[in-house]
Amino acid sequence: MSKMENTTSTKKDLKKHYLDxxxxxxxxxxxDYHKNKMRIRxxxxxxxxxxxxxxxxxxxKEWDKALDNWLxxxxx
Amino acid sequence: MTFEEHGIYLTSTGGQEKTKCPQCSHxxxxxxxxxxxxxxxxxxxxxxxxxxxxxxxxxxxxxTITKPIVKPDEPKTELPESVISWFDERCISVNTLINEGIxxxxxxxxxxxxxxxxxxxxxxxxxxxxxRQEKNAEKxxxxxxxxxxxxxIIITEGEMDxxxxxxxxxxxxxxxxxxxxxxxxxxxxxxFSYLLSAEDELMNAKMVILAMDDDxxxxxxxxxxxxxxGREKCCRVTYPEGCKDMNDVLVKxxxxxxxxxxxxxxxxxxEGVISxxxxxxxxxxxxxxxxxxxxxTGWVCLDGHYRISxxxxxxxxxxxxxxxxxxxxxxxxxxxxxxxxxxxxxxxENFPVKHHLLKLVGxxxxxAFWGDxxxxxxxxxxxxxxxxxxxxxxxxxxxxxxxESILDQARVLNFRYGLNGLxxxxxxTIEHKFRQGESETNYVSRVLAMLNTFAKVxxxxxxxxAHPRKMEMDNNRKPVVPxxxxxxxxxxWFNKTDNVITIHRHKDDDEDYxxxxxxxxxFQYKNGIPGKGKLGYDVKNGKYYEYQERFKExxxx
Numbered sequence: 297m298s299k300m301e302n303t304t305s306t307k308k309d310l311k312k313h314y315l316d317x318x319x320x321x322x323x324x325x326x327x328d329y330h331k332n333k334m335r336i337r338x339x340x341x342x343x344x345x346x347x348x349x350x351x352x353x354x355x356x357k358e359w360d361k362a363l364d365n366w367l368x369x370x371x372x
Numbered sequence: 373m374t375f376e377e378h379g380i381y382l383t384s385t386g387g388q389e390k391t392k393c394p395q396c397s398h399x400x401x402x403x404x405x406x407x408x409x410x411x412x413x414x415x416x417x418x419x420x421x422x423x424x425x426x427x428x429x430x431x432x433x434x435x436t437i438t439k440p441i442v443k444p445d446e447p448k449t450e451l452p453e454s455v456i457s458w459f460d461e462r463c464i465s466v467n468t469l470i471n472e473g474i475x476x477x478x479x480x481x482x483x484x485x486x487x488x489x490x491x492x493x494x495x496x497x498x499x500x501x502x503x504r505q506e507k508n509a510e511k512x513x514x515x516x517x518x519x520x521x522x523x524x525i526i527i528t529e530g531e532m533d534x535x536x537x538x539x540x541x542x543x544x545x546x547x548x549x550x551x552x553x554x555x556x557x558x559x560x561x562x563x564f565s566y567l568l569s570a571e572d573e574l575m576n577a578k579m580v581i582l583a584m585d586d587d588x589x590x591x592x593x594x595x596x597x598x599x600x601x602g603r604e605k606c607c608r609v610t611y612p613e614g615c616k617d618m619n620d621v622l623v624k625x626x627x628x629x630x631x632x633x634x635x636x637x638x639x640x641x642x643e644g645v646i647s648x649x650x651x652x653x654x655x656x657x658x659x660x661x662x663x664x665x666x667x668x669t670g671w672v673c674l675d676g677h678y679r680i681s682x683x684x685x686x687x688x689x690x691x692x693x694x695x696x697x698x699x700x701x702x703x704x705x706x707x708x709x710x711x712x713x714x715x716x717x718x719x720x721e722n723f724p725v726k727h728h729l730l731k732l733v734g735x736x737x738x739x740a741f742w743g744d745x746x747x748x749x750x751x752x753x754x755x756x757x758x759x760x761x762x763x764x765x766x767x768x769x770x771x772x773x774x775x776e777s778i779l780d781q782a783r784v785l786n787f788r789y790g791l792n793g794l795x796x797x798x799x800x801t802i803e804h805k806f807r808q809g810e811s812e813t814n815y816v817s818r819v820l821a822m823l824n825t826f827a828k829v830x831x832x833x834x835x836x837x838a839h840p841r842k843m844e845m846d847n848n849r850k851p852v853v854p855x856x857x858x859x860x861x862x863x864x865w866f867n868k869t870d871n872v873i874t875i876h877r878h879k880d881d882d883e884d885y886x887x888x889x890x891x892x893x894x895f896q897y898k899n900g901i902p903g904k905g906k907l908g909y910d911v912k913n914g915k916y917y918e919y920q921e922r923f924k925e926x927x928x929x
Binding site: 326328329330331333334337364365368369371372 | 670705706708709710712736737738750751754755757758761
């Protein structure tokens with residue numbers, strides 16, 4: 297398997313992992329200003345970390361943590 | 373005898389110097405290694421290789437023979453063409469050499485030191501920077517006669533720099549006879565004995581411009597001279613890039629640049645004092661910053677009265693059971709949710725921590741943490757997992773905690789996680805260690821100064837919750853709203869903190885709200901003006917919200 301194929305495969309795993317977690321999360325709608333603000337920020341942070349991960353500037357652990365933080369906030 | 377007569381050749385005229393040993397260096401494999409340590413001031417030397425040691429002064433039974441001060445002859449001023457050319461390369465003209473009485477003898481260029489019209493010392497140098505002075509001659513500034521009665525005096529490190537300034541038209545120039553001092557050495561009074569030769573002139577001068585070399589010894593010399601002369605009247609010069617002294621500037625940039633440098637000499641900074649020039653750029657940055665307001669607390673009604681900026685100390689007071697700690701916790705959760713602020717929190721009244729954490733989770737999730745409709749385990753766990761990144765409890769292990777131990781732990785947390793806020797709740801549960809004979813007022817003043825410094829150095833906001841003294845009742849037998857001056861212990865609580873807030877619950881038949889009374893804001897342009905905000909309180913989840921005025925039937929008859 298070439299190096300390129302290996303990278304693609306990892307990214308596919310990542311996307312699957314992301315979608316699985318997302319679908320298994322029961323997000324609660326909220327009108328709380330502060331909670332919404334934090335949700336949006338943690339979502340933005342996760343997007344940022346994913347970009348960094350794609351560019352080799354963040355680890356998988358950091359990616360997982362950012363995703364968990366955002367999804368946890370969605371469930372609060 | 374002189375050092376030269378012992379075969380010791382030196383490049384400086386004072387301090388400590390290492391050079392080649394005349395006894396052993398020529399026989400050694402490492403012949404160029406400077407193994408002879410010479411203390412020029414003391415006139416003694418010691419070779420670390422062959423052990424040869426000696427001195428210039430003759431000591432008999434511990435008594436030093438004091439030699440009489442010798443007055444040297446005036447140097448001969450007939451200069452060979454090579455010397456004139458050497459000076460010319462350094463932009464010093466023949467006229468200046470003649471006027472200053474520069475002499476020459478056996479490859480040594482001689483600079484006569486005149487005092488009251490008489491030559492009292494002669495300093496000699498070679499082209500390759502070897503220096504010597506007349507033995508037992510009087511130590512005084514070079515060109516001391518030229519600054520008598522002058523309001524402005526320029527001091528240079530060496531004679532060539534002094535001549536460079538003379539060449540540019542400055543006559544009020546003197547030069548130190550022994551050059552600079554090695555940085556880090558403790559300058560002896562003997563080393564600076566020449567200062568006495570110009571005591572009256574330096575004391576009476578209104579401005580002294582220190583034009584030392586732009587290197588470490590030059591800076592050490594400048595620091596010591598400014599300390600002795602008085603920094604309030606000392607100015608220093610800034611050389612253009614690539615120039616280390618005044619002669620360099622003259623050679624590379626010409627006379628106009630030298631004049632410019634002297635004209636632009638700026639006051640010597642006084643320790644602990646910052647001039648406008650020093651902070652101009654920082655202030656302009658602040659001015660141009662699009663949003664230089666403090667951060668909102670999360671309650672719109674407080675935005676005009678209290679905003680949060682780093683590097684400040686806020687004290688929160690209030691009569692017991694009015695909700696000081698609750699409001700502080702709610703503010704902390706708002707800052708976490710709105711700005712991802714990280715907190716270190718010492719909250720003795722909320723120990724054990726599990727109770728406190730549950731209260732925080734209630735505020736964080738907006739769900740009740742007790743009663744039938746309390747939050748689920750899943751919500752609690754998710755909330756705690758998120759909060760773990762933002763809140764650290766400190767001071768939970770010690771039997772007695774002091775302000776120093778809180779700051780020590782906060783310092784470590786700040787290093788590891790980058791704190792934005794530190795909460796000390798409340799003041800009276802800390803063990804206060806008064807110094808011997810220290811009053812409570814002085815103690816509070818000292819600790820607040822410590823906290824202020826900590827906040828500024830670490831760029832975090834510190835909140836302290838402090839109880840007021842016993843408050844009197846109003847006409848309705850309800851406690852009056854305490855002010856910053858009512859805080860138990862000292863008026864410094866109001867005077868030495870940046871912001872002062874009182875939390876007070878106002879409850880009567882018509883209304884029931886929590887009043888946030890802001891009685892002091894130090895930086896009002898960014899943090900709001902003192903005033904009052906009204907908040908409602910949800911006892912189930914512990915959250916505060918904007919207070920809605922109650923519908924008043926009376927208004928509609």
